[in-house]
Amino acid sequence: xxxxxxxxxxxxxxxxxxxxxxxxAVQDFxxxxxxxxxxxxxxxxxxxxxxxxxWFPAPIQHIWQEDDGFQKSRILNKAILACESDYIxxxxxxxxxxxxFISTHLAYREEGYFLSGGYSKLPLSISKAITQKDIEQQWxxxxxxxxxxxxxxxxxNIKFKASxxxxxxxxxxxxxxxxxxxxxxSGWKKDILAVNGFDExxxxxGQDRELGERLINSGIKSKQIRYSAICLHLDxxxxxxTPESLSKNANIRKKTxxxxxxxxxxxxxx
Numbered sequence: 001x002x003x004x005x006x007x008x009x010x011x012x013x014x015x016x017x018x019x020x021x022x023x024x025a026v027q028d029f030x031x032x033x034x035x036x037x038x039x040x041x042x043x044x045x046x047x048x049x050x051x052x053x054x055w056f057p058a059p060i061q062h063i064w065q066e067d068d069g070f071q072k073s074r075i076l077n078k079a080i081l082a083c084e085s086d087y088i089x090x091x092x093x094x095x096x097x098x099x100x101f102i103s104t105h106l107a108y109r110e111e112g113y114f115l116s117g118g119y120s121k122l123p124l125s126i127s128k129a130i131t132q133k134d135i136e137q138q139w140x141x142x143x144x145x146x147x148x149x150x151x152x153x154x155x156x157n158i159k160f161k162a163s164x165x166x167x168x169x170x171x172x173x174x175x176x177x178x179x180x181x182x183x184x185x186s187g188w189k190k191d192i193l194a195v196n197g198f199d200e201x202x203x204x205x206g207q208d209r210e211l212g213e214r215l216i217n218s219g220i221k222s223k224q225i226r227y228s229a230i231c232l233h234l235d236x237x238x239x240x241x242t243p244e245s246l247s248k249n250a251n252i253r254k255k256t257x258x259x260x261x262x263x264x265x266x267x268x269x270x
Contacts, residue, residue, distance in 0.1 A: 002059070003031040004106060005083035005189075009072055009182070010093030011039045014048050016127075016234050021052055022135045023096040023231075029103040034060045036093070037079035040067025070245070073198035073207050077268045080189065080197050089186040090208075095119060095231040096130070098141050104229040105186045114191065114215055117184030118176070118226030119233040120159060125150060127234035140232060159227045170227040178222035180212025184231050191220050196267030202252055203245040210253045218262040 010017050049062050063079045089105050108115055126149045134140045143160040195214040198207055
């Protein structure tokens with residue numbers, strides 16, 4: 001059994017998925033598995049993953065379902081069941097992890113908690129510019145390199161310089177709540193199963209947060225690591241983002257919070 005299972009969601013975004021996987025190939029801790037939660041991609045994604053499996057330093061599972069519109073919650077639930085580890089890290093196929101991404105999650109994991117990480121969102125120009133070598137050499141996590149590519153100065157860039165006790169201090173001081181974020185969160189598989197995974201009624205917009213809210217309602221606490229576990233979020237259009245899905249999901253989350261729900265009947269078990 002691997003020490004940790006890493007779920008990566010994807011849908012017809014091969015170039016970004018490659019960059020993401022290159023990031024996991026150079027982790028400083030390699031006792032993990034990748035579980036790709038594929039929400040109906042075409043054969044290009046399958047072929048790409050088969051090519052990676054020939055040399056990748058960790059096992060890769062490809063969990064696929066037919067394209068039925070945006071059904072990320074459904075494929076994530078299938079991926080959760082497929083995970084062989086008792087601890088799960090979730091991210092996306094457009095998020096490049098820093099080389100200590102997995103080891104940081106493992107260092108902070110604790111019974112009764114889930115971990116809430118952050119990200120640095122890159123503009124499309126830098127997202128396209130990052131090469132395999134930039135990832136392997138970790139230049140893409142160097143603030144000087146990022147600024148040379150056009151990254152604007154902002155306080156959030158401090159995460160590229162923070163480490164050790166300083167990053168821990170920033171985690172403590174940040175006003176951002178420690179929520180379950182689909183791009184960078186981890187928790188115990190038994191805790192996720194206990195709340196029945198993701199609510200499959202929910203499409204784009206807060207389905208990850210709603211899972212975290214049920215975890216908290218069930219007594220699981222959250223721990224902030226947004227300045228310790230770093231990933232780069234690559235830019236892309238979001239044609240699946242609609243006012244209807246956002247409104248529907250907001251109402252589901254409101255009920256979860258107000259009624260302090262700990263279980264969804266629309267999750268893994270139905």
